[in-house]
Amino acid sequence: MAAAESISFDRIADRYDESRGGEGRGQVMATEIEPYLAGASRVVEIGVGTGVVAAGLARLGHNVVGVDISADMLSRAHARLGARVARADGRSLPLRTDSIDAVYLVWVLHLVGDPSAVVAECARVLRPSGRLVVVAGLVHTEPNDMAEHERRLDALRKRRPDTAESVSTWASASDLVLVDQRQLQETFEHSPADHADALEQRAASFLWDLDTATWAEVVQPVIDGLRGLLDPTRARRVVQYRDFLVFSR
Numbered sequence: 001m002a003a004a005e006s007i008s009f010d011r012i013a014d015r016y017d018e019s020r021g022g023e024g025r026g027q028v029m030a031t032e033i034e035p036y037l038a039g040a041s042r043v044v045e046i047g048v049g050t051g052v053v054a055a056g057l058a059r060l061g062h063n064v065v066g067v068d069i070s071a072d073m074l075s076r077a078h079a080r081l082g083a084r085v086a087r088a089d090g091r092s093l094p095l096r097t098d099s100i101d102a103v104y105l106v107w108v109l110h111l112v113g114d115p116s117a118v119v120a121e122c123a124r125v126l127r128p129s130g131r132l133v134v135v136a137g138l139v140h141t142e143p144n145d146m147a148e149h150e151r152r153l154d155a156l157r158k159r160r161p162d163t164a165e166s167v168s169t170w171a172s173a174s175d176l177v178l179v180d181q182r183q184l185q186e187t188f189e190h191s192p193a194d195h196a197d198a199l200e201q202r203a204a205s206f207l208w209d210l211d212t213a214t215w216a217e218v219v220q221p222v223i224d225g226l227r228g229l230l231d232p233t234r235a236r237r238v239v240q241y242r243d244f245l246v247f248s249r
């Protein structure tokens with residue numbers, strides 16, 4: 001079977017930061033990743049997007065080089081990081097073998113078409129004892145009144161390839177050794193009204209190409225349900241968990 005295409009984020013570049021937590025989220029991610037970069041001077045982010053995580057790491061003293069397939073996302077990253085960004089595909093990195101101290105990926109492996117090839121590329125470019133940090137896209141949300149409605153969208157989300165188990169399997173196939181694994185907690189405030197607006201604007205990638213009939217049958221009732229909640233403009237606390245894995249070469 002032919003590998004799937006990567007999903008470029010060109011179409012969401014101008015709304016990406018506002019819909020995904022922006023620099024605040026980037027700083028939280030950077031703080032989680034930074035302890036694994038001790039002594040690393042050559043650090044690469046694959047799927048750097050608008051550069052919010054790399055900018056957070058820059059504030060912590062790490063100069064990251066970021067690559068992405070989306071020119072529009074990269075232009076935002078360039079505004080944050082300067083010349084340390086390049087257009088490149090994670091499946092074929094323009095980097096020498098054994099040359100990099102650490103590579104990290106945040107919310108990327110479910111989009112790259114062939115995630116095992118990307119992990120193999122990470123292993124190739126890492127120097128011996130170099131680190132690979134992966135924040136996988138699979139999300140678990142603690143229940144609240146919004147989640148009651150939101151979970152009806154689960155059927156539309158493509159089965160995510162980037163489970164912790166799969167990531168570990170791809171890494172092991174490239175002779176990377178798991179050195180740490182945990183659930184990363186992300187907490188933010190979001191109102192049902194704002195969430196309904198984000199759905200209506202198709203901010204999430206799984207809604208980009210949804211047909212009109214499925215939208216009317218599945219998504220519109222969720223939007224209506226969110227707007228129909230008591231006090232819909234009051235922000236709720238949203239707690240989500242993602243897989244956080246660290247490998248060594």
Ligand SMILES: C[S@@+](CC[C@H](N)C(=O)[O-])C[C@H]1O[C@@H](n2cnc3c(N)ncnc32)[C@H](O)[C@@H]1O
Nearest residue numbers: 006008009047048049068069070089090106112
């Ligand atoms: C959800 S965004 C994550 C951006 C950033 N890591 C963050 O946490 O904000 C995923 C990014 O991966 C990029 N991407 C998708 N496939 C890729 C590939 N094969 N190689 C490099 N980047 C890719 C997309 O263009 C997009 O900018």
